[in-house]
Amino acid sequence: MHLSSATAMLAAARTEAERLGVTVCVSIVDAAAWPVAFIRMEGTILGAIDVSNRKARTAALFQMDSSDFARIACPGGDAYSLENTNGGLTSFGGGVVLKSGDGTFLGAIGVSGASTEDDIAIARVAATALAA
Amino acid sequence: MHLSSATAMLAAARTEAERLGVTVCVSIVDAAAWPVAFIRMEGTILGAIDVSNRKARTAALFQMDSSDFARIACPGGDAYSLENTNGGLTSFGGGVVLKSGDGTFLGAIGVSGASTEDDIAIARVAATALAA
Amino acid sequence: MHLSSATAMLAAARTEAERLGVTVCVSIVDAAAWPVAFIRMEGTILGAIDVSNRKARTAALFQMDSSDFARIACPGGDAYSLENTNGGLTSFGGGVVLKSGDGTFLGAIGVSGASTEDDIAIARVAATALAA
Amino acid sequence: MHLSSATAMLAAARTEAERLGVTVCVSIVDAAAWPVAFIRMEGTILGAIDVSNRKARTAALFQMDSSDFARIACPGGDAYSLENTNGGLTSFGGGVVLKSGDGTFLGAIGVSGASTEDDIAIARVAATALAA
Structure with a gap:
């Protein structure tokens, strides 16, 4: 995961969130589940910081959305009980x-x-920026 | 959140609890979920200290009762699994x-x-002291 | 420890802090080291919340300032290494x-x-409100 | 703290790190010590992720480098023992x-x-991008 790919995905996520009229946190982790980049849009509820991190971690640790x-x-x-392993994982959508x-x-x-529906949609749009 | 608003809410909560014949802990946090003020009424079960703190934190982090x-x-x-994020949240009433x-x-x-019914009622009565 | 005694000490601490021109957090715990009451004055650095709690806890657990x-x-x-027991204690003044x-x-x-000097002074002034 | 200010600081930090020939993690938190944005440059030691987060948190919680x-x-x-409060703080330079x-x-x-010298230098250069 190149940092430039990660920041391109963050920018794409932000644009899509603005288009949908919502505010979100976006977390990107590498293949070893370590953080690469993160943003919190202004006005996002604070509880979402930990949730976006855990969604990315969950998807990376099990290579599964x-x-x-x-x-x-x-x-x-x-x-x-799998959701209670690895420090606590996320059992709903938004990690891709x-x-x-x-x-x-x-x-x-x-x-x-x-x-959750919008979170998933934003993550999928952002993911396409990786390939671009 | 002014401290004087918080202490006014604590006093209102205490008066309502006494009227209902119960004892409670009351925790107030600011918009960033940081503690502002706290009281434990005499005779309250000790387990309620952490619970009142987490109820306030849950409501603040997700801007949701x-x-x-x-x-x-x-x-x-x-x-x-959202209830297991942010260090553990409260999935029942009493955080407003x-x-x-x-x-x-x-x-x-x-x-x-x-x-829980009385906890919610006390929190709601106390919240009206904010506007006063 | 009566809650009314605790809130009287909080008020005395606040008055003394205002007289000194400083802002503080004040934590009061009972003989079993459980929280009774807490306030954070507006403008107090956020790191002080945990510190005031730990100062009170340290003094209560060892019955020692x-x-x-x-x-x-x-x-x-x-x-x-005693300072690393009990979840982490405070090895400087301000717990009385x-x-x-x-x-x-x-x-x-x-x-x-x-x-630390002012923290100690405020704690001592507040403690006199207990006897009053 | 606007997200655009934060991302401008991240870009400035990255440019300065490249100029110095080093790789770093950069963490930005708001006035309440909540994360706003983060990057890890390619090749940065993994232990630096938590360290950059704690440096930013330490500086924010005590409003002190x-x-x-x-x-x-x-x-x-x-x-x-202050360094052991608030979940563990950072007692060396690089949080500004x-x-x-x-x-x-x-x-x-x-x-x-x-x-540490380079970490501090990068943080200071990045901080000037806030005012720009």
Whole structure:
């Protein structure tokens, strides 16, 4: 994950959030789940800082979007309690896996602050800036 | 959040608790979720200290009463696992958002020690002392 | 420790801080080191919140003013590492033991936000409000 | 602290680090010590992520550069053990207070990854981008 790729994704996320009329935090982590870059848009609820970080971490640690992780890591799910490992993970959408054009796993992006639907949409739009 | 507003809310909470015949802890935090003032009434269960602090923190971090937060942040809720972010949040009532007359977000109040119903009622009565 | 005694000490601390032209946090704990009451004056540095809590806790847990605790709990002191017990204690002044007129241990007060000298002075003035 | 001011400081820090031939993490927090923006330059040691965050947090919580904090918060210093409060603070340079042109406290920047001398130099250069 190049820092310039990460900042390009942050800029794309910010533009998409503005287009949707929402404010969010955006966190990008590398393939080893370590933070690469982060922004908090003005007016975003403060609780979203930790949530966007955890969404990115969840997606990176399991190489799985957090909306997919949510299906197995919940009461009644096939891997209930998995969400309580690794310091606490996120069992809802907004964490998206990042891959290169040839499918190599590069890290993940987490978005939080809007509705889960909008968070996911922003993360997906931002992810396309990686390939650009 | 002025300290004098916070202490006025603490006094109002205490009066309402006495009227209801219960004892509680009351925590007030500012818009950035930092503590402003706190009291524990004599005879309140000790476990309520941390709970009132977390109720106030939950409401401030998500700008949402903790009773509303409870609907999404629980097993089966749309944001299950959200309650485990930010160091652990409160997924039941008694944390109430504080706003100025013109709707500006000012912080939150948390009440714990009585029934959840009474905790909420005390927090709401106390919140009206802010506007006074 | 009666809550009314605690709030009387908070008011006395606030008056003394205003007289000295400083802003502080004031924390009061009972004989079991559990929080009873707290205030943060407007404009106080945010780092002082945790410090005032720990000063009161230190004085209560060892029934010793934190300025006395400082002499033994430091590198080279007779009880070096004691400051790292109990979740982290405070090895400088501003935590003061509270006793009743007959010498019964009642709890402690912690003050932080000004110089250590002023913090101590404010704590001592506030402590006299207990007996009043 | 506007996000655009924060990202301008991040860009200035990155340029200065490249000029010095070093790689660093840069963390910017607001006046309430909440994260606003963060970058990790490629090749930066991973341990620097947490360090840059704590440097910024230390400077914001005490409204004091971490190099000044270091003089009091150390064995033998006037406030030994202060470095262990607030979840662990940083008692060496690289956290720098951010103020507006009229002296209003706005937050802090933390830099870590190079020598402490270079970290401080980068933080100071970046801070000048705030006023620009």
